[in-house]
Amino acid sequence: xxxxxxxxxxxxxxxxxxxxxxxxxxxxxxxxxxxxxxxxxxxxxxxxxxxxxxxxxxxxxxxxxxxxxxxxxxxxxxxxxxxxxxxxxxxxxxxxxxxxxxxxxxxxxxxxxxxxxxxxxxxxxxxxxxxxxxxxxxxxxxxxxxxxxxxxxxxxxxxxxxxxxxxxxxxxxxxxxxxxxxxxxxxxxxxxxxxxxxxxxxxxxxxxxxxxxxxxxxxxxxxxxxxxxxxxxxxxxxxxxxxxxxxxxxxxxxxxxxxxxxxxxxxxxxxxxxxxxxxxxxxxxxxxxxxxxxxxxxxxxxxxxxxxx
Amino acid sequence: xxxxxxxxxxxxxxxxxxxxxxxxxxxxxxxxxxxxxxxxxxxxxxxxxxxxxxxxxxxxxxxxxxxxxxxxxxxxxxxxxxxxxxxxxxxxxxxxxxxxxxxxxxxxxxxxxxxxxxxxxxxxxxxxxxxxxxxxxxxxxxxxxxxxxxxxxxxxxxxxxxxxxxxxxxxxxxxxxxxxxxxxxxxxxxxxxxxxxxxxxxxxxxxxxxxxxxxxxxxxxxxxxxxxxxxxxxxxxxxxxxxxxxxxxxxxxxxxx
Numbered sequence: 001x002x003x004x005x006x007x008x009x010x011x012x013x014x015x016x017x018x019x020x021x022x023x024x025x026x027x028x029x030x031x032x033x034x035x036x037x038x039x040x041x042x043x044x045x046x047x048x049x050x051x052x053x054x055x056x057x058x059x060x061x062x063x064x065x066x067x068x069x070x071x072x073x074x075x076x077x078x079x080x081x082x083x084x085x086x087x088x089x090x091x092x093x094x095x096x097x098x099x100x101x102x103x104x105x106x107x108x109x110x111x112x113x114x115x116x117x118x119x120x121x122x123x124x125x126x127x128x129x130x131x132x133x134x135x136x137x138x139x140x141x142x143x144x145x146x147x148x149x150x151x152x153x154x155x156x157x158x159x160x161x162x163x164x165x166x167x168x169x170x171x172x173x174x175x176x177x178x179x180x181x182x183x184x185x186x187x188x189x190x191x192x193x194x195x196x197x198x199x200x201x202x203x204x205x206x207x208x209x210x211x212x213x214x215x216x217x218x219x220x221x222x223x224x225x226x227x228x229x230x231x232x233x234x235x236x237x238x239x240x241x242x243x244x245x246x247x248x249x250x251x252x253x254x255x256x257x258x259x260x261x262x263x264x265x266x267x268x269x270x271x272x273x274x275x276x277x278x279x280x281x282x283x284x285x286x287x288x289x290x291x292x293x294x295x296x297x298x299x300x301x302x303x304x305x306x307x308x309x
Numbered sequence: 310x311x312x313x314x315x316x317x318x319x320x321x322x323x324x325x326x327x328x329x330x331x332x333x334x335x336x337x338x339x340x341x342x343x344x345x346x347x348x349x350x351x352x353x354x355x356x357x358x359x360x361x362x363x364x365x366x367x368x369x370x371x372x373x374x375x376x377x378x379x380x381x382x383x384x385x386x387x388x389x390x391x392x393x394x395x396x397x398x399x400x401x402x403x404x405x406x407x408x409x410x411x412x413x414x415x416x417x418x419x420x421x422x423x424x425x426x427x428x429x430x431x432x433x434x435x436x437x438x439x440x441x442x443x444x445x446x447x448x449x450x451x452x453x454x455x456x457x458x459x460x461x462x463x464x465x466x467x468x469x470x471x472x473x474x475x476x477x478x479x480x481x482x483x484x485x486x487x488x489x490x491x492x493x494x495x496x497x498x499x500x501x502x503x504x505x506x507x508x509x510x511x512x513x514x515x516x517x518x519x520x521x522x523x524x525x526x527x528x529x530x531x532x533x534x535x536x537x538x539x540x541x542x543x544x545x546x547x548x549x550x551x552x553x554x555x556x557x558x559x560x561x562x563x564x565x566x
Contacts, residue, residue: 300462
């Protein structure tokens with residue numbers, strides 16, 4: 001069954017979109033990532049104009065993270081104080097990112113910057129996480145504890161910087177500086193690459209701040225919800241590229257998928273969680289690397305230059 | 310009186326001189342002048358009908374008639390980029406602008422264009438996918454790079470079904486009557502489309518006729534699209550509220566604990 005999308009200006013199969021968004025929603029609910037970094041390339045592959053894909057996915061991510069936020073909130077696995085700092089830092093980072101984005105576009109190298117960042121960021125983060133997860137699994141196999149327990153009084157130096165704050169829900173007593181800095185970096189990357197940044201935020205909060213996984217996922221979803229709500233309205237205002245029909249279809253699949261993903265997350269132990277997320281991020285990085293290194297079968301590409309689409 | 314006779318004689322001379330060149334006229338009609346996009350739109354088909362009109366004074370032709378129908382869609386600025394090798398990686402390095410390029414182009418004829426007219430006249434008369442977009446004042450020979458980029462443009466848009474060359478797209482129903490179905494795919498842009506019909510015989514253009522049609526959104530599609538453009542803030546807010554509402558609804562529906 002096909003439906004014509006008014007903004008994307010093409011007909012699309014309803015079942016394809018529902019299946020696609022359902023699968024991405026599952027992953028989103030499972031890992032607490034927005035899923036935009038998976039859904040946007042998939043929609044572009046279905047011939048949806050890139051600007052429409054990015055803007056509409058923002059709306060979809062906002063909706064599907066709402067479900068997750070409510071679920072984690074009920075389970076008291078959402079740290080609003082931490083989330084607030086992340087949102088504030090994220091706004092600053094987004095502004096810086098937009099400035100950088102525009103200056104690279106003036107230099108004509110935007111596309112290269114985006115592809116190279118995708119490759120380096122995803123392969124490095126994915127690779128590091130895979131290494132960590134595999135090592136932890138081997139330690140468990142060998143009968144040792146998975147990782148060193150956090151002992152009272154010992155913590156990385158960055159937690160001891162000034163403006164220390166208590167985050168009771170995250171079981172964290174830490175300086176606000178590194179958290180805000182992390183949020184700025186993620187906002188920056190998100191604006192340049194058009195992704196929510198959950199895939200960086202989640203591992204960073206787990207590795208650098210040792211926050212419990214459930215709280216990390218809930219708080220990350222909260223940050224994504226806030227950012228993507230703003231992004232949707234900005235996209236609608238600046239280039240009218242949000243397709244409301246496509247958003248509804250993506251949401252129907254996404255929210256249902258996210259429900260099952262969120263439930264599956266409860267039955268998943270920390271180590272497999274880390275391994276799976278690492279593999280997912282690594283494979284996206286490798287996919288972009290292939291595009292960069294393999295000689296293209298069609299060297300030419302055609303884009304519309306004057307309009308948003 | 311003398312002068313009047315002179316005038317009539319002159320008039321007769323003018324008409325007489327014009328008479329041998331009295332060529333065919335082309336009359337064309339469309340099955341429809343508007344394609345409306347509704348939510349179940351998956352493309353459409355129009356038909357161009359035409360008659361070659363002759364009268365007693367039209368010269369007899371040794372060659373059969375040929376018809377070439379060119380449909381040009383809405384014009385946009387297109388940017389064509391080429392990936393090149395830089396060290397180990399492939400990146401976009403050179404690009405060419407093609408201003409005022411149609412996003413939709415169909416050239417239909419009753420037999421292959423190369424049989425109808427020479428390559429030179431095709432270029433001069435803007436017939437064929439390569440030539441249909443050239444400006445009249447443009448140099449006849451494109452430089453090698455531009456031609457390569459233009460080939461790329463035509464290849465990509467042909468793959469997407471937006472450009473097509475139909476060598477048997479025009480059917481003669483009788484010696485002088487023809488029809489040409491025009492396929493408009495769902496991905497064809499909204500806007501106005503121009504149709505140029507040219508009658509050839511022996512490689513010489515004898516008559517031309519133009520008509521047009523438009524592709525417009527209608528009903529809900531039209532309301533949503535104009536809402537997005539005219540009331541962007543409201544449209545954005547409605548989308549977000551809808552998104553959050555659906556998210557909330559899902560958590561209520563699926564709530565177990």
